[in-house]
Amino acid sequence: MGYASTIKVPFGPQHPALKEPEHFLFEVDGDTVVNVTPRIGYVHRGLEKGFELETYNHGLYLAERVCGICNIAHTVSYTQVVEELMGVQIPPRARYIRTIVAELERLQSHSLWVGIVAHEAGFDTLFMYVWRDREAIMNLFEELTGGRVLHAINTLGGVRRDITPEWETKLRKGMDSFEERTKDYLRIVNSERTFLKRTSGVGLLSPQDAVKLCAVGPTLRASGVKEDVRADDPYIAYDEIPFNVVTSESGDALARTVVRVEEMMESIGMIRYALDHMPSGTIKVRPPKIAPPGEVLSRAEAPRGELIHFGRSNGSAKPERYKIRSPTLANIPALCKTLIGVHVADIPIILAGIDPCFSCMDRMAIVDRRTGEKREIEK
């Protein structure tokens, strides 16, 4: 079977499968994908350059806005980089609060994703149910931090708000009902026949390929590779909180769903443990304004996988260089590999499988001239 008769099908930047702009050029032979070329960058905002222009304190606001869905992962990473550059140790209670909100964010992000995958698989009822339950977490966030989507809870030197006993009671109650619902989702994704037909054996990624192509996060773990930054390179309070690194062997769209739902169960357990073992004391120390020369690499497990922040200081109040590598970019090579050989009809669910977050991925240069001209990062 030669490729003489292949045709090229452009997917995006605006297309029905994804809610964010990205372009994939598929080369198809009949109904089978034989090649795929990604083109990213539609939502670049010049953030890396933006970090160099403003002080460390301003950078926090920029880091928060790298991504809406996983903003806590980004501020955790940013504060870690800057605090290490400045030599600041945050109080234990702040570490625990950061861990609790980071896990809450994982719950919110994973349930968002389960909804999207259910939708792509043509199972809109599940999508509606999951998103309804996700609201409860958004409300808990709003009550603690004041914001449903952007939380601004992490600040240099600690956290901005303390957990009150009233909120803790609400959180525990919320976790109890969310746990019941999550168990139900796990049962559904493992037994609902239409869903299994749509996801089982679809979009296979072998463990060898996942490792070779440097995949990260649930995408990697769904291929049976037991790697999680929280366990392997612990940060905030993860070295004190027990949890299991969830993996699955089958490496298909179903495995990527099951891994995420089981991770939600783990997160619920971690939140409870952190509440039970919460240290008392202050939640914030006062950080200095400048950082001595140095360089720091921070790794964190964002909901989508390993998130890397790299900062370099020159002794002034502004960073010399700030680099972010989001998990979506790391998963693009593995995604392209997965897409080769699949049917055109399976493209959406496989694209959704890495839980792509393109606004995270696209940041570094001013590309969008319309928004670039009026952003707050302008000098």
Place this chain on the structure above:
Amino acid sequence: MISMSEVIEKLQNHLKSDFGEGRFARDRRIFVRVGAGSIKEAFRYAVQEMGFDHLGTITGADLGADLEVVYHLVERGRNVLSLSTRVPKEKAVVPDVSDIVPSAAIYEREVRELLGINFEGLQGASLLLLPDGWPDGTYPLRKDQSFGMLKEIKLKKG
């Protein structure tokens, strides 16, 4: 899992005089700088013989007269090695390493577009991040490019 000082020692013995400097900042974070001539060999050695086979990312930086490339490699034993080298701006070329780690290509393209460091042997000249028609020789992350200048950029038609 080998210790951090062993990593530095092994690289030093392997690269001899082209080894620049090595230090560890804290647990699991190693920084090593090597000469531009041996960066590919150092990279290959770390990936294939020391187990640093997960490429986190590649960072490019503008140091004034020089440009710097930093390869962040993660060991399955969890140490992170940031392997860097410097090249002069007028001759900003480093070898491509995507034949060793395939996913390096996407990060190399990012560094090439944003900082103008060429990766010798990197396949494909199409743009990954910047818009089509972006003028040649304009690298947004270089220090001599201000936001004001970037705003004035006119994209080539066609």
